Amino acid sequence: MKYLSFDIEATGLEENAFIIEYAMIPFCSKTRTFNHSLEKHFYIKCPSFEQLKPKLNEWVIQNNENLIRKAHQDGIELKDFKEQMQNYLESTPVKQYFNNKKITLFGKSMSSIDLPFLNRDLGWEWMNKYFHHRNLDLSCFTKGLIDMGLLEEGMDSGEKMMKYFNMGEVSHTALEDAINTAKMYFKILNQFETDRLN
Numbered sequence: 209m210k211y212l213s214f215d216i217e218a219t220g221l222e223e224n225a226f227i228i229e230y231a232m233i234p235f236c237s238k239t240r241t242f243n244h245s246l247e248k249h250f251y252i253k254c255p256s257f258e259q260l261k262p263k264l265n266e267w268v269i270q271n272n273e274n275l276i277r278k279a280h281q282d283g284i285e286l287k288d289f290k291e292q293m294q295n296y297l298e299s300t301p302v303k304q305y306f307n308n309k310k311i312t313l314f315g316k317s318m319s320s321i322d323l324p325f326l327n328r329d330l331g332w333e334w335m336n337k338y339f340h341h342r343n344l345d346l347s348c349f350t351k352g353l354i355d356m357g358l359l360e361e362g363m364d365s366g367e368k369m370m371k372y373f374n375m376g377e378v379s380h381t382a383l384e385d386a387i388n389t390a391k392m393y394f395k396i397l398n399q400f401e402t403d404r405l406n
Contacts, residue, residue: 210236210306211314211344215385216322217275219260220268226254227325228272228279230289231382233390234305235314240394242387243305248296249383253283271380290330297338313343316366316389346389350396358400366392 217229233247254260257276261269268276284292296302297311315322323343327335350369353359362368366389370376373395375388 209238209312210234211390212306212311212339213314213386213390214322215315215382215389216325217272217380217382218321218325219254219272219276220263220265221321222263222265225321225325226260226279227252227286227329228254228276228283229382231386233383233386234302235390237393237397240397242390246302246305247383250289250292251279251283252289253285254279256280275381286329290334293330294334294338310340311338312340314346314390314393315343315386316346318343318345344393346393349393353396359396 212232212234214230214232216227218227219225229249229251231247231249234243235241236243254276257273257280260276313323323335346369347364347366350359350364354361354363363372366385367377369392370388373392375391
């Protein structure tokens with residue numbers, strides 16, 4: 209199957225947090241290949257770090273200050289992000305890659321902020337127009353494998369999966385995380401294909 213791997217970075221997990229970075233890259237699970245020509249990355253404008261700081265949690269203050277400053281300085285307005293996303297999804301190369309069908313989204317822990325924030329900022333009807341109502345969440349997929357005894361406890365964590373597959377640390381930048389999440393999925397598929405053949 210073909211998926212659109214995506215990731216967002218935000219100013220926190222709170223309901224009123226801002227999306228500050230979004231990236232996406234299509235991939236094929238059958239061939240285990242990315243379509244790098246269709247990858248996209250955006251910084252999305254937010255208030256200044258100084259304005260946001262009093263309401264930010266400590267992890268965001270410690271880890272995402274530079275990203276927030278980058279988004280505030282270089283980010284595009286939300287309405288422009290939506291317009292550019294629409295142009296991308298309506299483009300001929302994207303439609304051809306996905307066979308003119310609704311796109312299946314792929315990511316990690318999407319139910320926590322990614323999908324709620326996108327539904328909030330882009331609109332439920334807009335999301336439903338372009339994206340399939342079913343998606344593939346790597347964290348949920350690995351939870352099922354843990355329940356079946358095929359993966360060890362804790363492997364639903366992106367950080368633990370990265371270490372397990374010797375892929376380094378989670379970057380917490382949108383494009384690298386979108387790519388690495390798909391790579392982890394490839395590695396899990398490869399592992400179980402090898403086990404089945406042996």
